[in-house]
Amino acid sequence: MQASRELRRKASEQAERRKWSGANIGQIRFADNGVGLSFASDGSYPKDEGSSQEVRQSLFVGESQNRGTNGGQNKYWGIGGTDRKMRTLPRNRTFPIRGFQIYDGPVRLTQSTFRGFIPTPERYTSAVGFNLKNTWQLTPRNNLSQLSFHSTVALRAFFGRPGQWFEENDLDGDKNSIFHDVDGSVTGYRDAYVGRADNYLIQHPDCVKIPEWNGAICSGSYSQVYIQTWGAPSLSLSINRDEYPDAPLVLRGINSQGASSQQYQPILMMSKSYSLHWNGPAPREVVLSLINFDKEDWVLVGLCYPSDTTFQIMSDIYDRQKNTFDDITDYGPVSSLAQLEAKPTERKYFFDQPVGLLWFYLRARHGRDGQSYCSTKGCERVKVTATTSSKQICNCTAKAYPKYTKTPSAVVPMPAQNPQPCTNCGAKEVVFSSEPWMSYLHTQVKSLSRKEEEKGDNASFITVNKVTMQFSQPGFFLVSVDACSGKVIKKVSFMKVDTKMKQYLKTGIPKRSIVLLATRGQPEGLVDVAPHLVSFGLAKAADVHNKESLAMWGFQGASLPPTWISLQAGQEDNVLGLQERYLPLSLETYGCLPPSTEKRKDLELLKKATEQQ
Secondary structure, three states, X not given: OHHHHHHXXXXXHHHHHHOOOOEEEEOXXXXXXXXXXXXXXXXXXXXXXXXXXXXXXXXXXXXXXXOOOOEOOEOOEEEOOOOOOEEEOOOOOOOOEEEEEEOEOOEEEEEEEEEOEOOEOOEOEEEEEEOOOOOOOEOOOOEEEEEEEOOOEOOOEOOOOOEOOOEOOOOHHHHOOEEEEOOOOOOOOOOEEEXXXXXXXXXXXXXXXXXXXXXXXXXXXXXXXXXXXXXXXXXXXXXXXXXXXXXXXXXXXXXXXXXXEEEEOOEXXXXXXXXXXXXXXXOOEEEEEEEOOOOOOEEEEXXXXXXXXXXXXXXXXXXXXXXXXXXXXXXXXXXXXXXXXXXXXXXXXXXXXXXXEEEEEEEOOOOEOOOOOOEOOEEEEEEEEEEOOOOOOOOOHHHHOOOOOOOOOOXXXXXXXXXXXXXXXXXXXXXXXXXXXXXXXXXEEEOEOHHHHHOOOOOOEEEEOOXXXXXXXXXXXXXXXXXXXXXXXXXXXXXXXXXHHHHHHHHHOOOOEEEEEEEEOOOEOOHHHXXXXXXXXXXXXXXXXXXXXXXXXXXXXXXXXXXXXXXXXXXXOEOOOEEEEEEEOOOHHHOOOOOOOOXXXXXXXXXXXXHHO
């Protein structure tokens, strides 16, 4: 049974990837926004058929090195998270920054990179987040894959907490927040789902709680039940999973208080049983629609009613385009829950009168196509019409448990965590520019002052295209890179500015070289090194008196220095930290030969467009 379910799940995922359609965007960069990007569905069930959006090969930057200026049209000014320096803010200093915001769905984010998302004591900042104060649905079909998170991302995902901006964080959509980590690139757990830590409708004992996210990582199969009620306005719906009866999920519904009908849309773990209760008299009519159920997915539900209630229960398939109903079938009674569980594929129900629970199965008998909410035949539904003279509050929890309490278990085993970083993840392009044919060199320079060492920081290195070269001795560290090929050609260190180092700076570095410099400690002769760096493109000898660390990007051999040349200096509390630059490669101004067959994507697209006219 488990094996066949696993095969169905994999087949469903493959079909989902093949048929993902709708709005698709890629190769976009989002930087310094309150919310980088948010997609919503075209509407919501039952008004739309189910839509999808995909984002790929994109870059999300929470805080760039463009700190802005205080004043003018910049209304908000405060501390940044990545470097703790003052900068312009997209909203006020407490506004929760999110790179990719999940809302409605289904949305798919893949092959993208996140950088610069670090919270402050006043502000939550996360790479992935959710729409604030969400009253409506979120689908478990929202999925993330092949994502890369830079070391400057402290909070990969966040599900909110009560407080400013989130208010009580207790609306229906807030509580049902969830996404699918398809390949484990977000959590380290392949094919896992991440939901709210306090939502026990989706959990099992092997789930992994992440308190910083206010989330839980779980395995399983998940879908939604769209519940519509008539005849009892302003009801709250309390859903208990029989394995966690002391942790109900309470939904208030989407419609305004006093409306004649109400709508709820909880996310449920498949192959489990649930009881549903009300904070007032039970609705006269309840329709439960299967949303995002794959064929043979099922849940067992028990609805609370007064003991004198009589029922008419029927299933049908609703064609929303034609507004017609097919396969209308009445449910027949059985005398015990055991009999009902022995016939899970039949349309039967059991009413436990002493407890007040009406039990029946919700089972998908047809498959779905692509991102449609419903099956290829239409929307499979079960309709319950209840007749009773009682006006009692229909909350059967006290009678239902411990009678129906079950031992928590995982239907789908929790995968083992993969501690290795994701390979081939993130956006392929490290730089997004108006010149996509250009190649760039990714560089990082991490100098280390004595004060940083005293605080416990021990990292000093230079990185070139993800190859990190560390140095642990006090002094100067220089790396030379061929400006045409991007290959490291020399690396050398000096403990102090002596005759040997001066001669190396003068004659030891080949022409047409990118020169990277880092320091560690407070090396002897730091003040004396400045005049010897002018030959690498600096306008003049920098004033480095009282400076404690240096980081340089220079060039050897150009009559006209490149614009990216830079010398940074750290002093006291104004430390350098990790400095990062993307430098253009293979420019003719460096003395490089132009590529023999240079392919420019923009010219190719223009040629194709003109040929089609």
